[in-house]
């Protein structure tokens with residue numbers, strides 16, 4: 001905990017941002033990367049992908065399954081729901097201010113809570129605002145979105161990326177009118193190459209541009225796990241960094257932040273924190 005706090009404090013001091021109040025839940029800390037990110041590699045030419053959402057399959061979610069996987073924002077009555085409502089408001093304010101529509105959720109290292117945060121945030125956006133939220137599982141090495149939601153969709157993004165299915169056939173609408181999910185069923189070989197391909201470039205462009213009021217949230221792998229994040233980052237408007245309490249060292253946090261362009265780092269979520277928080281939940 002101390003090491004994360006120190007790394008976060010250090011990053012905060014570099015931007016001169018004030019310390020948020022201690023009671024702020026699930027907060028996004030507005031911090032900057034300590035060093036400028038390397039210049040992005042030339043982007044592949046976007047290949048247009050036709051996406052139609054008229055026949056999106058509606059699936060019912062199991063509340064008990066969601067709860068077991070810490071998906072707490074689906075039911076308004078869940079006592080921990082508030083944490084993601086606060087995060088959602090912070091994220092949307094910043095994204096609207098900047099005209100951003102695509103948000104990458106990543107972390108320095110494995111198992112920091114990226115997928116849990118990305119899913120809860122997408123649900124919260126769809127639940128409590130008039131915005132449409134789309135959640136895309138772009139962790140092509142360890143895809144977990146479908147499993148955490150308790151859905152297995154065929155075809156999935158795997159089939160879209162290999163050219164065997166249309167995006168419209170892989171989308172699901174999990175019981176919430178303004179939420180659409182694009183799950184990935186299995187790890188994709190050569191994930192970084194795929195994420196920097198023209199196919200993915202075309203897909204991201206289409207998902208971003210099709211509806212004005214849509215926020216597209218991409219669940220990514222960790223920064224330190226390879227070059228996947230670097231490959232897709234030039235296509236993302238903004239980045240939300242999830243740091244799991246005790247999951248990453250100060251060096252790993254600082255090193256990963258160095259790869260995120262300072263002007264696109266939306267904030268840092270400290271996850272699994274010991275809670276001086278309402279109900280003792282691990283977000284603040």
Ligand SMILES: Nc1ncnc2c1ncn2[C@@H]1O[C@H](COP(=O)(O)OP(=O)(O)OP(=O)(O)O)[C@@H](O)[C@H]1O
Pocket residue numbers: 069070107109110111112113114115116117139142144221222271272273282283
């Ligand atoms: N706030 C939290 N408190 C306690 N456990 C949590 C919290 N958030 C997530 N977890 C748990 O930590 C584990 C990893 O969460 P999750 O899969 O969301 O992380 P991830 O960063 O997406 O992992 P990966 O790197 O494998 O994609 C899961 O078992 C999840 O239930």
Ligand SMILES: [Mg+2]
Pocket residue numbers: 114115116139142144219
């Ligand atoms: Mg994950």
